[in-house]
């Protein structure tokens with residue numbers, strides 16, 4: 001049996017590498033590989049989608065896929081230690097086998113982004129699927145499909161920034177404008193200080209022929225949306241990725257709805273235009 005015949009059936013994957021992302025050690029990136037090469041071929045995701053990670057006897061957690069499909073042969077998940085499932089995941093060592101069910105949900109609208117300028121705005125550990133999107137767009141085979149790409153990413157402190165080495169590589173590229181910021185630096189921090197919405201306002205990317213994709217904590221979203229509006233991005237060109245409590249991940253259990261929409265199936269990626277007509281429960 002596989003996910004074609006049973007959507008609740010996870011693929012077994014082996015944890016190939018675990019990278020600790022922050023000083024508090026409560027954020028780890030898990031690189032996983034499918035045990036069966038046929039499953040590698042069967043799993044086709046698009047940036048923005050998520051998967052349910054499962055641990056026998058503990059349960060499942062929805063986690064955004066942090067790797068781009070252009071990074072072949074493995075998947076990346078960056079997980080914050082929060083409770084039962086994520087806590088147990090953090091206790092595992094390389095070589096252990098877990099389950100991956102997916103890919104699930106709607107992706108970022110890559111086709112609509114083609115030929116346009118794209119602005120990425122991320123905050124904290126919610127940057128995961130935006131990393132997947134950026135990696136996808138800057139891949140040699142895809143870069144020419146997109147116009148100017150601007151990435152604005154912030155975290156509370158330098159130690160809380162995800163993918164630190166990769167961010168340095170992005171900053172060095174001349175086909176990508178990368179602005180990294182922290183709320184407050186430490187003694188070693190020589191970079192930018194300031195909240196993400198303020199940096200977005202300073203950078204002021206043009207909204208002409210552009211889409212903007214945003215993912216971050218609710219407080220960041222709250223202060224970023226007015227800036228996006230001021231910059232002139234239409235609600236239909238403003239893309240948000242939401243995190244809600246979920247169970248089935250496939251629109252069956254009714255655990256994740258906002259009004260008539262299921263975040264797991266109709267999202268987690270929505271345009272602001274779609275969200276504007278829903279109750280403000282996200």
Ligand SMILES: Cc1cc2nc3c(=O)[nH]c(=O)nc-3n(C[C@H](O)[C@H](O)[C@H](O)COP(=O)(O)OP(=O)(O)OC[C@H]3O[C@@H](n4cnc5c(N)ncnc54)[C@H](O)[C@@H]3O)c2cc1C
Pocket residue numbers: 050060061062063064065078079080081082083084085086087128242243244245246268
């Ligand atoms: C589409 C989607 C993508 C996500 N991507 C990521 C990701 O890339 N990395 C990551 O670390 N987390 C991500 N999350 C959040 C993650 O699913 C929860 O943190 C996780 O399910 C908690 O499981 P647990 O068993 O460890 O915690 P539990 O023991 O179930 O709960 C511990 C605490 O976390 C709270 N909690 C549980 N689930 C959620 C949730 N979905 N949102 C907010 N609070 C919750 C509970 O209220 C409780 O206080 C995502 C969630 C969704 C819906």
Ligand code: FES
Pocket residue numbers: 245246247248249250251252253254255256257262263264265
């Ligand atoms: S998680 Fe079951 S309907 Fe969305």
